[in-house]
Amino acid sequence: MPVRLCLNAVAKTFVMHLQDGLSLPVVANVDFSVNAGECVVLGGPSGAGKSSILKMIYGNYRCDEGQILVVRKPDEIIDIAHAAPRRMLALRHDTIGYVSQFLRVIPRVSALDVVAEPLLTQGADEETARARARDLLSRLNVPERLWSLPPATFSGGEQQRVNIARGFIADYPVLLLDEPTASLDAANRAVVVKLVDEKKAQGVAMLGILHDQDVRDRIADRIIDVTAFRPAA
Numbered sequence: 001m002p003v004r005l006c007l008n009a010v011a012k013t014f015v016m017h018l019q020d021g022l023s024l025p026v027v028a029n030v031d032f033s034v035n036a037g038e039c040v041v042l043g044g045p046s047g048a049g050k051s052s053i054l055k056m057i058y059g060n061y062r063c064d065e066g067q068i069l070v071v072r073k074p075d076e077i078i079d080i081a082h083a084a085p086r087r088m089l090a091l092r093h094d095t096i097g098y099v100s101q102f103l104r105v106i107p108r109v110s111a112l113d114v115v116a117e118p119l120l121t122q123g124a125d126e127e128t129a130r131a132r133a134r135d136l137l138s139r140l141n142v143p144e145r146l147w148s149l150p151p152a153t154f155s156g157g158e159q160q161r162v163n164i165a166r167g168f169i170a171d172y173p174v175l176l177l178d179e180p181t182a183s184l185d186a187a188n189r190a191v192v193v194k195l196v197d198e199k200k201a202q203g204v205a206m207l208g209i210l211h212d213q214d215v216r217d218r219i220a221d222r223i224i225d226v227t228a229f230r231p232a233a
C-alpha cells in the first residue's frame with residue numbers, strides 16, 4: 001500500500017519563555033511512515049512524546065526540525081513542518097482527521113448536526129450527512145432521544161461517543177486517533193475497533209495513541225516505540 005504520511009528527522013524542543021528560556025528537548029530524529037490501510041500506534045511511557053508527535057502532525061505544535069510529509073492527492077505532497085496556516089486549515093478540512101476523547105461543545109447545535117458537520121463541509125448533501133450521522137450515533141449506542149439536543153448536558157461518556165462519531169464520519173485519507181477509547185465500555189470499544197477496521201478497508205492511514213492494551217492488540221498493525229526518538233542528553 002502507498003505511503004500516506006512520512007516523518008523525516010523530526011525534532012521538537014519546548015522553550016519555556018517564563019523560565020529564562022529553559023529548553024526541553026522532547027523528541028529528535030523521528031523517522032517513520034504510515035501506509036494507506038494500516039493503523040500504526042505510538043508506544044512508550046508517559047512523557048515520551050507521543051502526544052507531541054500527534055500534535056505536530058495536526059499542526060497544533062510547530063515542528064522545529066525535519067519534514068512531515070502528507071499525501072493530499074496523488075500529485076500533491078505537503079510538508080506540514082513548513083505549511084502556512086491557511087494550507088494547514090485546508091489539510092484539516094479534507095486530508096487529516098483527528099479523533100480525540102474530548103468534545104468541543106458548540107452551543108445550541110444538536111448532537112446530530114455536530115456529527116454531520118465534517119461531512120457537510122467536505123461537500124456531502126444534508127440528507128447523506130445526516131443519515132450517516134444517525135447510523136454512527138446508533139452504532140455507538142447514543143440514545144435516539146438525545147440526537148436532537150445539544151451535547152453540552154450529555155454525560156462524559158455520551159459526549160465522548162458523539163465526538164467519536166464526528167471523528168469517523170468524514171472521509172479523510174489520514175486519521176489521527178488520540179485515545180479514542182479511553183473510558184468507553186467494552187461494547188463501545190468494540191464498535192470503535194470495527195470503525196477502525198472499516199477505515200483500514202477504505203485505505204485510510206491511521207496513527208494513534210491507545211493505552212488500552214486490548215484495543216491496541218486488536219487494531220495496531222505496527223507499534224512504534226517513541227523512546228527510540230529520545231533526544232541525546
Ligand SMILES: Nc1ncnc2c1ncn2[C@@H]1O[C@H](COP(=O)(O)OP(=O)(O)OP(=O)(O)O)[C@@H](O)[C@H]1O
Pocket residue numbers: 014024026044045046047048049050051052053
Ligand atoms: N506545550 C508544552 N509545553 C511544554 N512542555 C510540554 C508541552 N507539551 C508537552 N510537553 C512536555 O513534553 C514531554 C512529552 O509530552 P507528551 O504529552 O508528548 O508525552 P506523551 O508520551 O504523550 O505522554 P502521556 O502518555 O502521559 O500522554 C513531557 O515532558 C511534557 O511535559
